[in-house]
Amino acid sequence: MINDATTIFKRPESLSETVTHYCPGCTHGIIHRMVAESLDELNLRERAVGVAPVGCSVFIYNYFNCDFMEAPHGRAPALATGFKRTRPDMICFTYQGDGDLASIGMGEIVHAANRGEKITVIFVNNAIYGMTGGQMAPTTMPGQKTTTSPFGRDTNLAGYPIRMAELLATLRTPSFIARCSTQTPMHIVAAKKIIKKAFRLQKEEKCFSLVEVLSTCPTNWGITPCDATQWIIDNMEPYYKLGVLKDPEKGEG
Amino acid sequence: MAKKLMKGNEAIGEAAVCAGALNYFAYPITPQSEVAEYLCWRLPEVGGAFVQAESEVAVGNMLFGAACSGKRVFTTSSSPGISLMQEAISYMAGAHLPVVLINIMRGGPGLGGILPAQSDYFQATKGGGHGDYRTLVLAPASVQEAVDLTILAFDLADKYRNPVMIIGDAMIGQMMESVEFPEKYREQNDPAESDWALNGAKGRESRILKSLYLDPEKLDENSFMLANKYDMMKKDEIRYELYNISEKNRLLVVSYGTMSRVIQTAIDEIGEEEGISVGLMRPITLYPFPGQQLYDEAVKPNIEKVLSIEMSVGQMVEDVERFVRGKKPVEFSGRTGGIVPTPDDVKGYIRKSLGIEK
Structure with a gap:
């Protein structure tokens, strides 16, 4: 009966077989897979170039079967700009965390979006610095305890968490800006559609696209993986509202 | 080709076009802003790309991304701007990327002044950014030599896959002299022919251009690979x-x-x-x-x-x-x-x- 077997689920071609270094319960792996599936389904892998950030996903180039460059901290959108302007026929995406994109890389992301670079940015927001061991990020929630805010983020001193998707959606230049999440399978299915659309818009040479993905960090949040998904629902989602903020195909670009 | 009377900064721009370097990223800074003012209309004529970046930090990193294409890429700036690019220059050296950086020097330190100076010798020749690396540094003494060395710089950058810097003082950029360009303009590098550029993992393993080596043995190996290139330069490139x-x-x-x-x-x-x-x-x-x-x-x-x-x-x-x-x-x-x-x-x-x- 083996001949009747049909493959209905397999590793995307865009993902390599390397085992990731991510902690148990971290959703980077899921987000990698959604990006890889999108590249496969849109037939983009062979002309895709990724830009790796500095942060937990610094080794993303080991997990993908496409070309990659490794950026200095926060500068991925500038590298993507340089590459895409030089090779407009290629597909270029960055994959950045919240320390990388919303802190040290704030200048590069705002200007890349404002120029309308035809690149795709996957922005993974887990409200903390992961790789360096759990320090406060610009996205850390008010009152959230981190190694550099042991009594909780004090908004009098550190301000409020930056809502990157909203900030970028204020720019006049047409773009696709959305926020999605990973806390349940239903959210993941929705996120996949959004990520795929972001890549499709680049394939069609339409506009800059950025997808913010709310993600877990059980290790540095100091809770279990299951509690971590609930933590997104209880703490992040009310502040970081899910949805499409700007869509050129809906006259909102 | 007939001699032309040209300002140094504009001649440098045309020299890059002549060298098939059509991808230019820059941020305005005195005394070299004329290069961007020249190339912003000249490059579109020849199918090139110019991005006026938001900062020199971004310029350096745009060069990094663009250099990964295998095409010839470059910037022009002046002393404080070059300081801001040092992060990217270090990364590009570590990742073995060809890039040309032209520093029309002004006086420093700090904001300094805008008049001619040679204050950046240390920065240019001793590394500039962090880590064990060097840039090959050329110093023109005339507008004609600025043209000739700009063309040479791209050849050397490609040959060694290493950043090449030209340091000229503001006088080189601002004065007008007669110059002659080669008759034949070079075609752009064809990225498809490159055996290292990021041109799509089609029918081959994926390529990674990076400077990250957490394994000390690998980092040591990469650093000595760079050192070997510098030894080759010492043997073959002294002028x-x-x-x-x-x-x-x-x-x-x-x-x-x-x-x-x-x-x-x-x-x-x-x-x-x-x-x-x-x-x-x-x-x-x-x-x-x-x-x-x-x-x-x-x-x-x-x-x-x-x-x-x-x-x-x-x-x-x-x-x-x-x-x-x-x-x-x-x-x-x-x-x-x-x-x-x-x-x-x-x-x-x-x-x-x-x-x-x-």
């Missing part, structure tokens, strides 16, 4: 010019860029008027430095002293001392802040060095 070298020389002056042209006038005048014979060595590659050649000239028995004359407070003089290896006294004279010593000033430096009263 310099000698002027008025003779057995009558009492003094050997070492100088580069615009300063060296003023010195040539001073050498002619002091020879004719006062019978003092002085030779000049002008390094064209500042890294690798023509150290052995300098040594060979300096140890000649007729040479009493070696004098480094710079538009700085004394930077190259440290290399001059290093290569003369204590065989002759080494001295320094110069001005900075935008003051270009005149031939009379230089004659004064020469007399002072030789202990001649006038």
Whole structure:
């Protein structure tokens, strides 16, 4: 009966077989897979170039079967700009965390979006610095305890968490800006559609696209993986509202 | 091709086009903004790309991304802007990427001034950014040489897959001189032919361009791979010019860029008027430095002293001392802040060095 077997689920071609270094319960792996599936389904892998950030996903180039460059901290959108302007026929995406994109890389992301670079940015927001061991990020929630805010983020001193998707959606230049999440399978299915659309818009040479993905960090949040998904629902989602903020195909670009 | 009268900054822009370098990223800064003003219309004529970046930090990183394509990419800037690019230059060196950076130097430190200076010798020749790396550094002394060295810089960047920097003072950028470009303009590099560029993992393993090596053995290996390239440069790429070298020389002056042209006038005048014979060595590659050649000239028995004359407070003089290896006294004279010593000033430096009263 083996001949009747049909493959209905397999590793995307865009993902390599390397085992990731991510902690148990971290959703980077899921987000990698959604990006890889999108590249496969849109037939983009062979002309895709990724830009790796500095942060937990610094080794993303080991997990993908496409070309990659490794950026200095926060500068991925500038590298993507340089590459895409030089090779407009290629597909270029960055994959950045919240320390990388919303802190040290704030200048590069705002200007890349404002120029309308035809690149795709996957922005993974887990409200903390992961790789360096759990320090406060610009996205850390008010009152959230981190190694550099042991009594909780004090908004009098550190301000409020930056809502990157909203900030970028204020720019006049047409773009696709959305926020999605990973806390349940239903959210993941929705996120996949959004990520795929972001890549499709680049394939069609339409506009800059950025997808913010709310993600877990059980290790540095100091809770279990299951509690971590609930933590997104209880703490992040009310502040970081899910949805499409700007869509050129809906006259909102 | 007929000679043209051109401003240095614009001639540098055209030289890049001539070299098939059509991807340019820049941020305005005096005294070189004319390059961007020229290329912003010139590059679209030839199918090139120009991005006016939001900062020099972004410029450096746009170059990094663009260089990964295998095409020729470059920027022009001036001292404070080059400082901001050092992060990316270090990364590009570590990732073995060809890129050309042109620094039309002004006086520093800090915001300094906007007039000609040679204050960035250390930064250009000793690394500039963090880590074990070097940039190959070329120093033109005329607008024509700025054109020739710009074209050469792209060849050398491709040859060694390493950043190449041209340092010219503001005089090189701002003055007009007659220049001639090669008849034949070079085509852009074809990214499809590259065996290292990111051109799509089609029918091959994916490629990664990076400077991250957490395994100390691998980092050590990459760093010595870079060092081997620098050794090859030292063997094959040293360029310099000698002027008025003779057995009558009492003094050997070492100088580069615009300063060296003023010195040539001073050498002619002091020879004719006062019978003092002085030779000049002008390094064209500042890294690798023509150290052995300098040594060979300096140890000649007729040479009493070696004098480094710079538009700085004394930077190259440290290399001059290093290569003369204590065989002759080494001295320094110069001005900075935008003051270009005149031939009379230089004659004064020469007399002072030789202990001649006038």
